[in-house]
Amino acid sequence: MQYRFGDRFRILPALVLVLLLALPSFAFAGHGDAAPVKKGILLVAFGSSMPQAQASFDAIDKAVKKAFPDVPVRWAYSSAIIRHKLAKEGKLIDSPVSAMSKMMDEGFTHVAVQSLHTIPGEEYCGILETVEKFEGMPKGMTKVVVGKPLLYSNDDMQKTVAAVLSSIPKERTKKDAVVLMGHGTPHPANIYYPASQYYFSKADPNIIVGTVEGTPTLDDVKAMLKKRKVKKVYLMPYMSVAGDHARNDMAGDEPDSWKSELTKAGFKCVPVLKGTAEYPAVLDIWMDHLKVAYKHLGNN
Numbered sequence: 001m002q003y004r005f006g007d008r009f010r011i012l013p014a015l016v017l018v019l020l021l022a023l024p025s026f027a028f029a030g031h032g033d034a035a036p037v038k039k040g041i042l043l044v045a046f047g048s049s050m051p052q053a054q055a056s057f058d059a060i061d062k063a064v065k066k067a068f069p070d071v072p073v074r075w076a077y078s079s080a081i082i083r084h085k086l087a088k089e090g091k092l093i094d095s096p097v098s099a100m101s102k103m104m105d106e107g108f109t110h111v112a113v114q115s116l117h118t119i120p121g122e123e124y125c126g127i128l129e130t131v132e133k134f135e136g137m138p139k140g141m142t143k144v145v146v147g148k149p150l151l152y153s154n155d156d157m158q159k160t161v162a163a164v165l166s167s168i169p170k171e172r173t174k175k176d177a178v179v180l181m182g183h184g185t186p187h188p189a190n191i192y193y194p195a196s197q198y199y200f201s202k203a204d205p206n207i208i209v210g211t212v213e214g215t216p217t218l219d220d221v222k223a224m225l226k227k228r229k230v231k232k233v234y235l236m237p238y239m240s241v242a243g244d245h246a247r248n249d250m251a252g253d254e255p256d257s258w259k260s261e262l263t264k265a266g267f268k269c270v271p272v273l274k275g276t277a278e279y280p281a282v283l284d285i286w287m288d289h290l291k292v293a294y295k296h297l298g299n300n
């Protein structure tokens with residue numbers, strides 16, 4: 001084949017194209033430094049000081065590492081009270097800000113931060129504000145994307161209802177009620193609990209949602225149970241972990257626990273001490289949110 005002078009000019013655009021394709025493996029940090037792309041995942045839970053809560057965290061950790069075998073996975077707890085409590089026992093857990101700082105120092109350029117919270121409340125909003133500041137910091141991270149909590153969209157509500165329904169103990173009959181104990185908050189996102197009630201009621205009229213610190217209250221739950229004339233009540237946490245609230249406020253023997261109060265009101269209570277993240281069907285929803293966040297990191 002004849003090689004002519006003009007071919008060089010035809011090769012040039014191809015060469016430029018090859019160079020452009022090679023670019024995405026470099027992320028531009030501040031001051032024009034090109035840092036190699038390094039992706040990571042940060043999982044942020046509220047945290048729990050109870051060792052039994054670890055079952056949920058272990059299930060999440062395992063699922064994430066299985067779905068992202070080549071991506072480093074870090075953890076942080078968003079509750080300062082829990083972190084300080086654990087620190088006194090010698091267990092040091094990062095806050096979202098310290099975990100992000102460490103990852104930045106280690107050269108992570110793209111980080112997917114997954115909220116392991118149930119609703120987009122104060123904890124989730126705090127994470128969002130905190131970690132997004134790391135994006136675009138000089139010599140810092142190029143891209144930070146936060147994955148949604150369990151309940152965010154209409155689609156999440158429907159999926160969560162189906163997943164929770166499939167996780168109820170098999171021995172429960174339709175005559176028995178299931179009381180889901182959510183956390184509750186003064187934050188506007190508390191509306192996700194009454195909203196959950198709407199979706200659960202459509203699927204199964206004997207599922208009742210209550211909260212420890214918000215609306216609906218235990219009194220609301222009691223009134224609904226009375227209206228439904230049920231005898232037996234399964235008590236389940238509507239929280240990722242079966243920690244302090246589940247073991248004490250819900251199922252504890254203290255006279256003001258939900259179990260004691262509902263027993264006093266004439267219901268036969270069966271507490272189920274498992275956090276929602278221990279049910280693979282529910283965990284899958286958080287995993288889907290993480291997959292979306294990770295995809296949005298892109299490559300440059």
Ligand code: CO
Binds near residue numbers: 183245
């Ligand atoms: Co609490």
